[in-house]
Amino acid sequence: xxxxxxRLLLALAGTAGAAVAGPAFAQGTAFPTRPIKIVVPFTPGSxxxxxxxxxxxxxxxxxxxxxxxxxxxGANGIIALQQVKNAPADGYMLLLASNSPMAVNPLTIKDLGxxxxxxxxxxxxxxxxxxxxxxxxxxxxxxxxxxxAASKSKSLTVGTYSAGYQLAAAWLANVAGxxxxxxxxxxxxPIMTDVIGNQLDFALVDLGGAMPLIKxxxxxxLAVSGEARNPDLPNVPTIREKGFNxxxxxxxxxxxxxSQTPDDITAKLAEALQKTLATEDARAFVRKSGAExxxxxxxxxxxxxxxxxxxxxxxxxxxxxxxx
Numbered sequence: 001x002x003x004x005x006x007r008l009l010l011a012l013a014g015t016a017g018a019a020v021a022g023p024a025f026a027q028g029t030a031f032p033t034r035p036i037k038i039v040v041p042f043t044p045g046s047x048x049x050x051x052x053x054x055x056x057x058x059x060x061x062x063x064x065x066x067x068x069x070x071x072x073x074g075a076n077g078i079i080a081l082q083q084v085k086n087a088p089a090d091g092y093m094l095l096l097a098s099n100s101p102m103a104v105n106p107l108t109i110k111d112l113g114x115x116x117x118x119x120x121x122x123x124x125x126x127x128x129x130x131x132x133x134x135x136x137x138x139x140x141x142x143x144x145x146x147x148x149a150a151s152k153s154k155s156l157t158v159g160t161y162s163a164g165y166q167l168a169a170a171w172l173a174n175v176a177g178x179x180x181x182x183x184x185x186x187x188x189x190p191i192m193t194d195v196i197g198n199q200l201d202f203a204l205v206d207l208g209g210a211m212p213l214i215k216x217x218x219x220x221x222l223a224v225s226g227e228a229r230n231p232d233l234p235n236v237p238t239i240r241e242k243g244f245n246x247x248x249x250x251x252x253x254x255x256x257x258x259s260q261t262p263d264d265i266t267a268k269l270a271e272a273l274q275k276t277l278a279t280e281d282a283r284a285f286v287r288k289s290g291a292e293x294x295x296x297x298x299x300x301x302x303x304x305x306x307x308x309x310x311x312x313x314x315x316x317x318x319x320x321x322x323x324x
Contacts, residue, residue: 031091031265035066038255039084040096041077042161043187047208047289051126051253052096054285055276062272069096073186076163077101081114089260091269095120098253100164103308107316108163110323120256122305123266124273125296127286128252130226131168132207133239134219136198144223144242147202151178156201159183159191167312168225168249169204170319175244195219206251208289225249232290252294252308254301270298 036059040052052069060067072080081101087093102116114120133144141147150156151173158180160166166182173180183200185191188209195203196218203210207230213219214233221236227248229238239247255273257266276282277295286293296304316322 031268032063032065034092035068036060036063036092036094038067038069038094038096039080040069040071041073041080041098041101043071043073043189045189045192045209046161046187047127047129047206047251047291048096048098048253049187050208050289055126055255055273058276058282059269059272062275063268071187076105076109078105078109078113081116081120084256084258085114085119087258089258089262091257091261091265093257094123094269095256096253097256098162098164099251099308099312100162102254102256102305103312104163104167104316106309107313108167108321108323117305117309119259121259121261121266122296122298122301123255123257123269124277124298125252125254125294125301125304126273126277127208127289127291128250128294129289129291130207130224130230131165131204131249131251132210132214132224132236133202133204133222134192134195134210134214135202135222136196137218137220138198139202139220141202141222142220144237144239147222148172148176148178148242151176151180155179155181157181157183159185159194159200159203159205161185161187161191161205164251164312165204167315167319167321170321171249171315172204172239172244172247174319175247192219208291211288211290230290254294254296254305266298 038052038056040049042048056067056069072083077100084093084095105112106116135141158169160169160182169180188205191203191205192213194200214221223237223239224230225239277293
């Protein structure tokens with residue numbers, strides 16, 4: 001009798017435990033049950049936006065739910081980051097973030113309104129790409145040497161669309177002993193229009209976003225910011241080979257969610273993205289833009305994020321850039 005009663009109590013306890021654990025498990029494994037939104041801090045046409053749309057489509061195929069991209073440009077990415085920070089931490093809103101809002105803004109903008117380390121956590125690194133200095137086809141500057149020499153006698157206007165590119169331009173002016181006047185934009189597409197129309201002396205932008213116009217003969221590339229020349233532009237020199245050995249700059253993009261997002265949901269998103277990043281289709285996508293994959297899982301992306309903050313802190317000191 002006592003044994004039967006004990007078995008009954010154990011059975012009831014197990015049923016109760018399953019009732020408690022069941023919904024939590026079901027909730028985690030059921031994700032997603034509705035469309036996911038990706039918020040992009042830049043206008044359509046930039047390399048970051050292209051990455052958001054490509055990887056958003058791949059994520060939709062992996063998870064079986066629609067993924068929509070919403071562009072929220074302005075205020076150096078702050079508008080987009082605030083939107084994600086204020087959204088529910090349920091995995092249904094992702095941030096497509098770059099080095100600018102995550103590693104540069106904290107060093108250059110006072111009263112930012114968000115903490116890039118504490119308020120968000122990485123889901124997956126995606127890509128990194130060189131910057132490129134471009135001018136119009138009828139620009140008087142036929143080489144990077146000519147442009148930098150001219151900047152020593154007069155200030156040249158440079159178009160940028162984020163704090164990261166602005167800092168990279170200030171760094172270049174500093175090491176070259178020249179002077180640039182930064183003209184900020186909300187995205188790369190309008191910069192390209194103004195360079196082609198000779199409204200700017202030059203631009204320092206994402207190579208991936210500029211590559212179609214370069215290959216189409218509408219822009220003249222003067223130099224890239226990589227460690228070595230880009231294989232698709234073998235005749236375009238790196239900035240470092242022109243005597244500026246320390247000048248190496250890549251722009252990167254990664255998916256983030258709010259830091260309070262449940263670990264199981266974050267893991268499901270990360271797993272889907274890692275599968276995508278391992279495909280030949282993903283490698284073909286980055287080859288078209290002249291970029292490269294950066295398939296960092298959450299823990300590695302978090303370490304890299306912190307390293308980038310430290311790196312940009314040194315660059316800001318060299319370029320004498322202080323928070324404003």
